[in-house]
Amino acid sequence: LGDALSEQIRLLREQYKLEQCEVIVGVDRIDYTKGLPERIHAVGRFFAKYPQHRGKVTFVQLGAPSRTHIRRYRDLIVELESLADEINWKFQTDEWKPIRFLAAHHDGDKVHAFMCMASVCLVSSLHDGMNLVAKEFVAARTDLKGVLVLSEFTGAAREMTGALIVNPYDLEASSDALATALLMPVGEQGDRMRLMRSLLG
Numbered sequence: 603l604g605d606a607l608s609e610q611i612r613l614l615r616e617q618y619k620l621e622q623c624e625v626i627v628g629v630d631r632i633d634y635t636k637g638l639p640e641r642i643h644a645v646g647r648f649f650a651k652y653p654q655h656r657g658k659v660t661f662v663q664l665g666a667p668s669r670t671h672i673r674r675y676r677d678l679i680v681e682l683e684s685l686a687d688e689i690n691w692k693f694q695t696d697e698w699k700p701i702r703f704l705a706a707h708h709d710g711d712k713v714h715a716f717m718c719m720a721s722v723c724l725v726s727s728l729h730d731g732m733n734l735v736a737k738e739f740v741a742a743r744t745d746l747k748g749v750l751v752l753s754e755f756t757g758a759a760r761e762m763t764g765a766l767i768v769n770p771y772d773l774e775a776s777s778d779a780l781a782t783a784l785l786m787p788v789g790e791q792g793d794r795m796r797l798m799r800s801l802l803g
Contacts, residue, residue, distance in 0.1 A: 603718060603745075610715045618702050620719075623660045624784060627720035629713055629735045630727075631668040632675065632705060637726035637753065637770040638665065638682055642701065644726065644776035646689040649700050652781050656693055659784065661724075662702045664713060679705055717742040722783040724751045725758075726770035732757040736765065740799055746792040749783035751776070761801050764794030 603611070615621050626645070630636040645661045665682065669675040686703040693700045717723065723739040733756040740750060740762070752758060752765035759767050766779045 607715060607718060610711065611719045614712070614715055614719065618660075618662065619697070619699070620660055620662075620702075623658060623698070624721040625716070625719050626659060626661045626722040626724055626780060626784075627716045627739075628661070628663040628665075628724045628726075629708075629716070629738075630663075630665060632665045632679055632682065633668050634674075634678065635727060635729045637728040638663070638678070639685060640728070640770045640773070640776075641724060641726040642682060642685045642689065642703075644770070644773050644780070645701060645724075646685075646692070647773045648777035648780045649689065649693050651777055655781070655784065656700070657695060657698045659721075660698070660700060660702060662716060662720075663704065664708045664716060665703065665705045666707050667705055713738075714742055717748075718745075720748060722749050722751055722780060724780070725753055725756060726751075726768070726776065727753045727756050728770060730756040730758075736762055737802060740795065741802055743795055743799075746795045746799075747788065748795065749786050749791055750794075750798065751779045751783055762798050764797040 686701040689701055690699050717739050725736050736752055736758040750765040753770045754767050768776045768779045
C-alpha cells in the first residue's frame with residue numbers, strides 16, 4: 603500500500619476504534635434493493651452464533667442516503683439505524699462496537715481505504731443488475747487478500763465464482779459465510795482473488 607493510503611487507513615481505524623479489529627465492510631446506496639436490513643440481521647446472527655469474534659470483528663456499513671425526498675427511503679435509514687443500535691446494545695463493550703453504520707456520502711478515497719482494510723466485503727443485494735461494489739472490492743485488493751461474500755441475486759455472482767455465494771434471505775447461511783470468510787487461509791484467499799481479478803479485464 604502507498605504511504606497516503608496506509609495513513610488514511612490508520613486514521614480511519616483510529617477514528618472508528620478499529621485498531622484491534624478485523625473489518626467486514628458493506629458499501630451501498632441506502633435503497634430497498636440492497637438487502638440492508640437482511641445484512642444487518644445476518645451480522646447480528648453472526649455475533650450471536652460465533653461469540654469468539656466479539657470484540658475482534660466490526661461490521662462497517664458505508665451507506666449513501668438516496669431519494670431522501672421520499673418518506674419511505676427516509677424511513678429505511680431510521681430502520682437501519684435502529685437495527686444497528688439494537689445489535690450494538692446487545693453485544694457492545696466499553697471498547698468495542700459490533701456495527702458502525704455510517705450513513706453519509708463517502709468520497710472515493712474513503713471507500714477505497716475501507717475496501718483495502720477489510721477482511722471481508724459483504725454484498726447482500728436482493729435484486730441487482732451487476733453490482734459494481736463487488737468488482738471494486740476485487741480491483742482494490744492488489745494484495746490478493748480479503749474475501750467477497752456475494753448475494754446470488756447479483757449479476758456479478760455469475761462471474762465472481764471466487765466469492766462465497768449466499769442467499770441474503772437465509773440469515774443462518776449468511777452468518778456462516780461470514781465465519782468461513784474470516785477463517786479462510788491466506789492461500790485460499792489468494793487463489794479466489796486471483797481468479798476474480800483475472801475476470802476484471
